[in-house]
Amino acid sequence: MTALKRLRRLARITLLLGLGACEGFQLETPTLGAGSTLHLSFQSSTLYPAPLPASMPTSPTECTGAGGAIIDLRAWETNGAFAENAAVTLWLEPAGTATLVALNKPCAASSSTACVSLDANGVGQACLLPGPEAGQHTVFARSGSIEVSKPITVGGRVLPAGGSIQLNVSPDSSALATPPGPRTCGTPAPPSCFPGLTRRASVAFHVSGPAGSPLPVEGTQLTVSVNAGWLAVPGGCAAAVGEALSQRVLETVQGSAVVDWCFSDLGSTATLRVQSGPVSETTQLTVPPVPTSLVLTASQGTAQAGGTVGFNAVVTGCDGKGIPGVPILFRATTGAVEFGGTTGVVETSARGIASVIGTVTPPVSVVATLAEAQDVLCTVDVGGAP
Numbered sequence: 001m002t003a004l005k006r007l008r009r010l011a012r013i014t015l016l017l018g019l020g021a022c023e024g025f026q027l028e029t030p031t032l033g034a035g036s037t038l039h040l041s042f043q044s045s046t047l048y049p050a051p052l053p054a055s056m057p058t059s060p061t062e063c064t065g066a067g068g069a070i071i072d073l074r075a076w077e078t079n080g081a082f083a084e085n086a087a088v089t090l091w092l093e094p095a096g097t098a099t100l101v102a103l104n105k106p107c108a109a110s111s112s113t114a115c116v117s118l119d120a121n122g123v124g125q126a127c128l129l130p131g132p133e134a135g136q137h138t139v140f141a142r143s144g145s146i147e148v149s150k151p152i153t154v155g156g157r158v159l160p161a162g163g164s165i166q167l168n169v170s171p172d173s174s175a176l177a178t179p180p181g182p183r184t185c186g187t188p189a190p191p192s193c194f195p196g197l198t199r200r201a202s203v204a205f206h207v208s209g210p211a212g213s214p215l216p217v218e219g220t221q222l223t224v225s226v227n228a229g230w231l232a233v234p235g236g237c238a239a240a241v242g243e244a245l246s247q248r249v250l251e252t253v254q255g256s257a258v259v260d261w262c263f264s265d266l267g268s269t270a271t272l273r274v275q276s277g278p279v280s281e282t283t284q285l286t287v288p289p290v291p292t293s294l295v296l297t298a299s300q301g302t303a304q305a306g307g308t309v310g311f312n313a314v315v316t317g318c319d320g321k322g323i324p325g326v327p328i329l330f331r332a333t334t335g336a337v338e339f340g341g342t343t344g345v346v347e348t349s350a351r352g353i354a355s356v357i358g359t360v361t362p363p364v365s366v367v368a369t370l371a372e373a374q375d376v377l378c379t380v381d382v383g384g385a386p
Contacts, residue, residue, distance in 0.1 A: 029087045029107060029108075029117075030085050030086050030087065031086055031087055031143045031144035032075055032077070032083055032086050032143040032144040032145070032146045033077070033078065033144055033145075034078075034144075034145055034146075035078040036075060036076060036077050036078055036083060036086075036143075036144070036146050037075060037076045037146075038073070038074075038075045038083075038088065038141060038143055038146045038147075038148050039072075039073070039074045039075070039148070040071065040072070040073055040139065040141045040148050040149070040150050041071070041072045041150070042069050042070070042071060042072075042128075042139075042150065042152055043060075043069065043070040043071075043072060044064075044069045044070070045152070046155070047067075047068075047069050047128070047130050047152055047153065047154045047155070048067065048130065048134075048154065048155065048156070048157040048219070049130055049131065049132050049133055049134050049154055049156075049157070049219065050066065050067030050068075050129070050130055050131070050132070051131075051132050052066075052097075052099060052129055052131055052132075053066040053129070056099075056101045056129075057101060057103070057127050057129075058103065059103060060103060060125060060127075062127075063101070063103065063127035063129075066127075066129060067129070067130060068101075068127045068128055068129045068130065069127070069128045069130075069152065070103070070125055070126075070127060070128075071090070071100075071125060071126040071127065071128055071139060072123070072125060073088050073116060073118065073123065073124040073125065073126070073141060074118075074122055074123055075088070075118055075122045075143065075146075076122060082118075082120065082121050082122030082123075083118055083122040083143075084118065084119070084120050084121075084122060085117055085118060086117070086118045086122070086143050086144075087107045087115055087116070087117050087118075087143060088115065088116050088117075088118065088124060088141050088142070088143045089109060089113050089114070089115050089141070089142050089143070090102075090113060090114045090115070090116070090126055090139060090140065090141050091112060091113040091114075091139075091140050092128075092137050092138070092139060092140070093137070093138050093140065094135075094137065095112065095137075096131060096133055096135055096137065097130075097131025097132055097133045098128060098129060098130050098131045098137055098154065099128075099129040099131065100113070100114040100126055100127070100128055100129075100139070101114055101126060101127045101129065102114045102115060102116045102124075102125075102126050103116070103124075103125040103126055103127055104116065104119065104124060104125055105117035105118070105119060105124060114126050128152065130154040131154075133154070134154050134155060134156055135153075135154055136151060136152070136153045136154070137151070137152055137153075137154065138150070138151045138152075139151075139152065156219075156221035156249070156251075157218075157219045157220045157221055157251075158220065158221055158276045158277030158279075159207055159209070159220060159276040159277045159278070159279040160209065160210060160277060160278075160279075161210070161277070161278045161279070162209070162210030162211070163207065163208060163209050163210055163276070163277070163279045164207070164208050164279065165205055165206070165207050165222070165274055165276065165279055165280070165281045166205065166206040166207075166208070167203065167204075167205055167272075167274060167281045167283055168203070168204045168205075169201055169202070169203050169261070169272070169283055169285055170201060170202040170203075170204075171201050171285065172199075172200055172201050172202055173197075173199040173200050173201075174199045174200055174201040174261065174263050174285065174287050175201075175287075175288070176197075176199060176288075177267075177288035177289060177290050177291065177326075177372070178290075178370075178372060178373045179290050179291050179292060179370075179373060179376055192318070193264050193265050193266050193317075193318040193319055194241075194244075194264040194265075194266075195237075195238070195241045195262075195264050196263075196264040196265030196266075196290060196318065197264075197265060197290060198237045198238050198241065198262055198263075198264070199237075199262070199263045199264075199287070200232075200237045200260045200261065200262050200263070201260070201261040201263075201285055202234065202258065202259075202260060202261075203224075203258065203259050203260070203261050203272065204256065204257075204258050205222055205224075205250070205252070205256060205257045205258070205259075205274060206252075206255055206256045207220050207222070207252055207255050207256075207276065208255065218252065218253070218254070218255075219251045219252065220251065220252040220255070220276060221249055221250070221251055221276060222249070222250045222251075222252065222257055222274050222275070222276050223247065223248075223249050223274065223275045223276070224247065224248050224249075224250060224259055224272065224273070224274045225246060225247040225272070225273050225274075226246050226247075226261060226270060226271065226272045226273075227246070227270060227271045228263070228266075228268040228269075228270035228271070228287070229246075229261055229262050229263040229264070229268075229270055229287070230243070230244040230245055230246060230262050231245050231246065231247070231248045231259050231260070231261060231262070232245075232259070232260045232262050233259070233260065234258055234259070234260050235260065236260060237260050237262035240262065261285070263287050264318075265289065265290035265292065265317065265318045266289055266317065266318065266319060267287055267288050267289030267290075267317065267323070268286075268287050269284055269285075269286050269287075270284065270285050270286075270287055271283070271284050272284075272285070288323075288325075289317040289318075289319075289321075289323050290317065290318065291315045291316070291317060291323055291326060291370060291373075291376065292316065292317055292318045293314075293315070293316040293317075294313060294314070294315055294368065294369075294370065294376055294377070294378045295313070295314045295378060296311065296312070296313045296314075296366070296367075296368040296378035296379065296380045297311070297312050297314075297380060298310070298311055298366070298380045298381075298382055299311070299312075300382070301381075301382060301383060302362065302382065302383045302384060302385040303360050303362050303382055303383075303384070303385055304362075304384070304385045305360075305361050305362065305384070306359060306360075306361070307359070307360060307362075307385070308357055308358065308359050308360070309357070309358055309360050309382055310355065310356070310357050310358075311330060311355070311356050311357075311358060311366055311368070311380065312353055312354070312355050313328045313330070313346075313348070313353070313354045313355075313368040313378065314348075314352055314353050314354075315328070315348050315352045315354070315370070316352055321352070322348065322349075322350070322351040322352020322353065323348060323352045324347075324348055324349060324350045324351075324352060325347055325348060326347065326348045326352070326354070326370065327345050327346070327347050327370075327371035327372065328345070328346055328347070328348060328354035328368050328369070328370065328371060329344055329345050329368070329369050329370075329371045329374065330344045330345075330346065330354075330356050330358075330366060330367070330368050331344055331366070331367055331369075332358075332364050332365065332366055332367075333365045333366075333367050333379070334363065334364055334365035334381075335360065335361050335362055335363055335364030335365065335382075336360070336361040336364065337358040337359065337360050337361075337364055337366060338358060338359040339356050339357070339358050340356070340357055340358070340359070342356060344356070345371055354368070360382055362382050362383055362384035362385070363381065363382065363383050363384050364381070364382050365379055365380070365381050366379070366380055366381075366382070367379050368380075
């Protein structure tokens with residue numbers, strides 16, 4: 001280019017700038033022409049809910065530090081040249097609580113969009129701030145007649161591979177099998193197994209990240225499921241009877257979360273599983289059934305002094321099945337009985353039956369009680385034989 005041509009070009013530029021300054025003339029912002037290529041990508045495919053920062057980020061580091069995802073933009077002209085200075089407008093659908101911010105060479109944009117001017121290499125960046133709500137968004141980018149889009153999900157925060165969940169179960173009332181008393185001898189009308197006494201265990205969780213890696217533990221989602229009983233907020237077993245949820249999603253606060261594991265009057269070996277992303281833990285809890293019926297019988301109604309009589313106590317649960325391992329206390333309230341060297345305490349068999357043989361001095365009244373709930377009792381009489 002000759003010196004004269006350079007002077008003429010400089011004069012034209014100076015004239016245009018002068019017109020812009022003096023008469024409000026605005027230079028047209030360059031955009032991509034037909035046949036150009038625009039590419040949009042995210043540096044992170046995982047995005048979690050996060051409150052908007054007090055001030056908007058101006059760099060990639062500030063963007064990721066605020067929980068945002070960096071959006072990379074690249075563009076080429078039809079001849080393969082970099083689309084230098086091309087303006088790209090970005091917007092979200094649906095917008096929700098998320099926000100877009102231009103990170104380099106911002107250009108004029110409305111309140112619902114962001115605008116980035118590409119650099120000499122046809123490259124630009126923006127930041128997607130997720131806001132406090134989970135959901136799916138689609139980021140649109142347009143320059144001239146060229147438009148592209150890409151979806152991204154703001155999902156619940158989960159643990160990465162290598163993270164861990166510490167799990168602690170406090171049995172609390174779930175370990176108790178004491179029926180409400182007093183109960184009298186015989187088989188009462190079958191009670192409802194559910195919700196029964198709404199016994200509970202407290203389950204505490206604490207999460208941590210992989211060794212040497214920082215973990216944003218706030219709001220980490222834990223999916224908790226059980227194969228017996230139901231889950232409730234702490235202290236909410238009775239209120240949650242109507243839902244009886246076998247699965248709940250918890251969010252950690254300062255890396256921890258707590259849930260109540262609730263049980264009816266049925267007994268079970270219950271299993272709880274907690275999972276967050278690829279990380280999971282499992283625990284089991286043995287919950288005893290609550291006795292609902294105690295029946296005592298004697299092998300005979302009369303006996304001579306020094307004779308032997310067999311006594312059977314049968315313990316059943318709300319489902320009508322015998323309960324094993326229940327300690328039964330046998331004792332005489334009238335007359336005298338020797339129980340063959342035992343202390344009078346016998347555990348029920350697999351069928352829920354506790355049996356003793358006593359040497360009697362009639363007339364006698366023998367009482368069987370639950371050793372752990374002695375207001376639940378049953379009495380049988382043995383008279384003297386002629």
